[in-house]
Amino acid sequence: KNEVEQSPQNLTAQEGEFITINCSYSVGISALHWLQQHPGGGIVSLFMLSSGKKKHGRLIATINIQEKHSSLHITASHPRDSAVYICAVPNYGGSQGNLIFGKGTKLSVKP
Amino acid sequence: DGGITQSPKYLFRKEGQNVTLSCEQNLNHDAMYWYRQDPGQGLRLIYYSQIVNDFQKGDIAEGYSVSREKKESFPLTVTSAQKNPTAFYLCASRNSKTFNEKLFFGSGTQLSVL
Numbered sequence: 001k002n003e004v005e006q007s008p009q010n011l012t013a014q015e016g017e018f019i020t021i022n023c024s025y026s027v028g029i030s031a032l033h034w035l036q037q038h039p040g041g042g043i044v045s046l047f048m049l050s051s052g053k054k055k056h057g058r059l060i061a062t063i064n065i066q067e068k069h070s071s072l073h074i075t076a077s078h079p080r081d082s083a084v085y086i087c088a089v090p091n092y093g094g095s096q097g098n099l100i101f102g103k104g105t106k107l108s109v110k111p
Numbered sequence: 112d113g114g115i116t117q118s119p120k121y122l123f124r125k126e127g128q129n130v131t132l133s134c135e136q137n138l139n140h141d142a143m144y145w146y147r148q149d150p151g152q153g154l155r156l157i158y159y160s161q162i163v164n165d166f167q168k169g170d171i172a173e174g175y176s177v178s179r180e181k182k183e184s185f186p187l188t189v190t191s192a193q194k195n196p197t198a199f200y201l202c203a204s205r206n207s208k209t210f211n212e213k214l215f216f217g218s219g220t221q222l223s224v225l
Contacts, residue, residue, distance in 0.1 A: 004153070030211060031211045033213075033214070035214075035216075040218065041199055041201075041218060041219040041221070042216060042217070042218035042219060043201060043203075043216035043219075044216070045213045045214055045215065045216075048211065048212075048213055050211070086153070086154075088154075098144070098156050098159065098169065099214070100153070101153035101154040101155075102153055103151060103152060103153050104153070
């Protein structure tokens with residue numbers, strides 16, 4: 001079974017700072033998901049990537065398949081980026097199509 | 112707009128009572144999932160369904176039941192057998208059962224015990 005570790009657990013930043021959130025996993029995968037959970041609880045899918053890098057606005061996600069590691073970067077952070085960021089990987093040995101979710105990184109951006 | 116609607120947002124359960132959480136999607140997705148989220152924990156799978164009239168147990172199915180009579184609807188019942196039901200419940204769907212499809216989530220239901 002894949003193990004997912006995220007770091008840091010909590011992160012406080014000043015507005016404008018560059019943010020990096022890390023995700024490591026133990027078993028090779030076909031795709032990794034980055035999700036954002038708003039303070040109200042709803043979850044939005046940010047990225048799904050299997051290699052290289054993807055960019056959407058101020059968000060950049062990278063993955064290194066050989067090292068089993070992915071990072072989520074936020075450039076020019078803003079208070080509205082405050083949320084919990086979750087990475088998820090396939091659970092190949094478990095329920096079909098299911099993902100294993102990290103515990104999340106709680107980001108707070110201060111103005 | 113297409114999306115997933117969960118209701119209610121807050122729900123309270125008395126001891127011995129069954130309660131049902133609603134999940135409706137208009138994305139025409141085949142696969143639907145129910146997850147439980149506890150503080151400081153990753154999401155855990157309760158039940159999932161790949162097709163109408165079929166569903167499978169996830170990792171923590173005990174004390175829960177589901178039905179999938181329509182493609183759009185996947186309600187979750189928390190039965191009195193679930194002794195620790197207080198948690199945040201999230202419904203999700205995707206276009207197919209493969210790992211490489213995006214998951215779409217509802218806004219969640221917070222269930223508490225009175």
